[in-house]
Amino acid sequence: MIPKETSVFLQxxxxxxxxxxxxxxxxxxxxxxxxxxxxPDVAEVILVNTCAVRESAEERALGQLASLSRLKTxxxxxxxxxxxxxxxxMKDELVRRLPFLDLVVGLDEYRQLPYLIEERLAAAPxxxxxxxxxxxxxxxxxxxxxxxxxxxxxFVTITRGCDKFCSFxxxxxxxxxxxxxxxxxxxxxxxxxxxxxxxxxxxxxxNVDAYQWxxxxxxxxxxxxxxxxxLQRVRFLTSHPQDIHLRIFEVMRDNPKVxxxxxxxxxxxxxxxxxxxxxxxxxxxxxxxxxxxxxxxPDLALSTDIIVGFPSxxxxxxxxxxxxxxxxxxxxxxxxxxxxxxxxxxxxMPDNVPETEKxxxxxxxxxxxxxxxxxxxxxxxxxxxxxxxxxxxxxxxSQWFGRTPDFRPVVFSQNGEMPGQVVRVxxxxxxxxxxxxxxx
Ligand code: SAH
Ligand code: SF4
Numbered sequence: 001m002i003p004k005e006t007s008v009f010l011q012x013x014x015x016x017x018x019x020x021x022x023x024x025x026x027x028x029x030x031x032x033x034x035x036x037x038x039x040p041d042v043a044e045v046i047l048v049n050t051c052a053v054r055e056s057a058e059e060r061a062l063g064q065l066a067s068l069s070r071l072k073t074x075x076x077x078x079x080x081x082x083x084x085x086x087x088x089x090m091k092d093e094l095v096r097r098l099p100f101l102d103l104v105v106g107l108d109e110y111r112q113l114p115y116l117i118e119e120r121l122a123a124a125p126x127x128x129x130x131x132x133x134x135x136x137x138x139x140x141x142x143x144x145x146x147x148x149x150x151x152x153x154x155f156v157t158i159t160r161g162c163d164k165f166c167s168f169x170x171x172x173x174x175x176x177x178x179x180x181x182x183x184x185x186x187x188x189x190x191x192x193x194x195x196x197x198x199x200x201x202x203x204x205x206x207n208v209d210a211y212q213w214x215x216x217x218x219x220x221x222x223x224x225x226x227x228x229x230x231l232q233r234v235r236f237l238t239s240h241p242q243d244i245h246l247r248i249f250e251v252m253r254d255n256p257k258v259x260x261x262x263x264x265x266x267x268x269x270x271x272x273x274x275x276x277x278x279x280x281x282x283x284x285x286x287x288x289x290x291x292x293x294x295x296x297x298p299d300l301a302l303s304t305d306i307i308v309g310f311p312s313x314x315x316x317x318x319x320x321x322x323x324x325x326x327x328x329x330x331x332x333x334x335x336x337x338x339x340x341x342x343x344x345x346x347x348x349m350p351d352n353v354p355e356t357e358k359x360x361x362x363x364x365x366x367x368x369x370x371x372x373x374x375x376x377x378x379x380x381x382x383x384x385x386x387x388x389x390x391x392x393x394x395x396x397x398s399q400w401f402g403r404t405p406d407f408r409p410v411v412f413s414q415n416g417e418m419p420g421q422v423v424r425v426x427x428x429x430x431x432x433x434x435x436x437x438x439x440x
Contacts, residue, residue, distance in 0.1 A: 005034070007036075008036055008043055008046075009043035009045070011047070013050050014061075016204055017157065017206070020156070027145060028110055028113055028144060029113060033114075034117075040068070045117055047083055048061060052084075052089045052174055053085070054336060055341070058089075065080075065098055072100045077125060079103065080101055080102050081103030081105060084106075085174040089170060089341075090342065091104050095128065095131065099128075102130065103116055104130070107175060108135050109134065110141070135175075137177045139160075142182065148197075152197065152389070152420050155201070156189050156193070156204065157181065158203045159207065160178070160205070162207055163177060164206075167346040169341070173344070178206070178210055183214070183216050190228050199230075199233065199420045200234075200388055202235045202236065203234065205237075205238070208239060209240050209245065209248070217245065219245060219247040219250075219251050222255075222258055235261060235407075238264075241264060241279070242280040249292070249297050261303075263304070264289070264303075265304055265306075267279055268321055269320040269324030269325070273312075273313055277346075283320070283324055287327065301406035303334070304328075304334070305334045306333055309338045309357065309361055309362070310338045313338075318361050322368055329372050329376060331373060331376050331406070332369070332433075333373075335365050337358040338353070374430075374433075381427055381428070382427065383427050384425070385427065386422045387423055387424075387425045387437060388421075389401070391419050398413060399411045399413055400414055400417060408427070409434045412437030412439075415439070424440040425437035425440055
């Protein structure tokens, strides 16, 4: 028996998939009678959902975990557990490095959490960590509605895992095989979120374009979700150039609820590097997709992911990445220095671009992209667009914060509106990357 209303603090690192997984974990725990708290100092159970995709993200999560040893020393009965990608990647090392841990629980074992915590609460302090980190290709958490605490935007996972095995990426090893959730359960989740106040939903998967269920494709899924009454907007993340289908853009064009925004990682502008990365497309194919997409949806906003300093990347090959960025003119980009990840193919290649050179390339790329992002934003000034109000602006309690359909952040003065409402706003001055809106 779980002591009544045992308090849990859950901290999340990493991508939106991890955030969505944390909502699933919360749902499992709250259903089992736990109570969620916002401060680790007062929690009887502390869980950290971790990310292993890049070395820096992993180090951050491990640093946070190490700092929790203080809370364990204060109260030996407190349970500390690690969830997410790190348990899959290095369970034994984790237990060796952080001997105070109670639980190490992998991505497909969250249903067990209430029992594992219960067992641990009943055990004498000082036991070695309980490790449960088997992958299960059938686990979709399909019957667990993600917990929603009333926000305007919500995440819904539509595919789990990944089968692409890009040579730099640890995801297929930690998140397991690619599988799609039944469309009926996705619809049920979104409907339930709408009744709880959500107005925008972000459909998530490592590669949403691979979605496949009972003859339904990702474009079918988008259409079906957009048809849900009460929902204002549908977004999705992440697309893959190998699997993306132009019908997605037709659905976007024909359905105003599907936001004109595409996150399509390119990773490199060099065909040789793309081949060694095992990405499955040359740069010409990528450019072709962008051209067709922009023909169908002219006001499409675009973002991407790029890695610099991949093993053996030459200066000339990095220049090809800069050239591609200049050609496409992304609205924004997530740019990373390559770091070797365990289990991956690239980890067997010599990591031979010196650190100083990786930093130089990253800085050059960021500065180019910043200039392009700013130019693309400046081109929007004066435009009138719909903004979905997400809540109070972080820096001023008399202003609202919201986004345009193409994901541009806007703040504007409150005038009797409510979160969840869509208002017409004229995009005025820019402060950093955020627009100041004016009544239209
Ligand atoms: N499914 C998405 C990416 C998920 S990981 C896709 O196919 O693009 C998020 C991003 O992290 C990747 O797009 C990549 O740019 C970056 N990344 C992944 N592994 C990395 C590594 N070993 N070093 C640096 N960046 C990495
Ligand atoms: Fe990783 Fe490639 Fe899968 Fe994206 S598509 S999660 S980069 S293996």
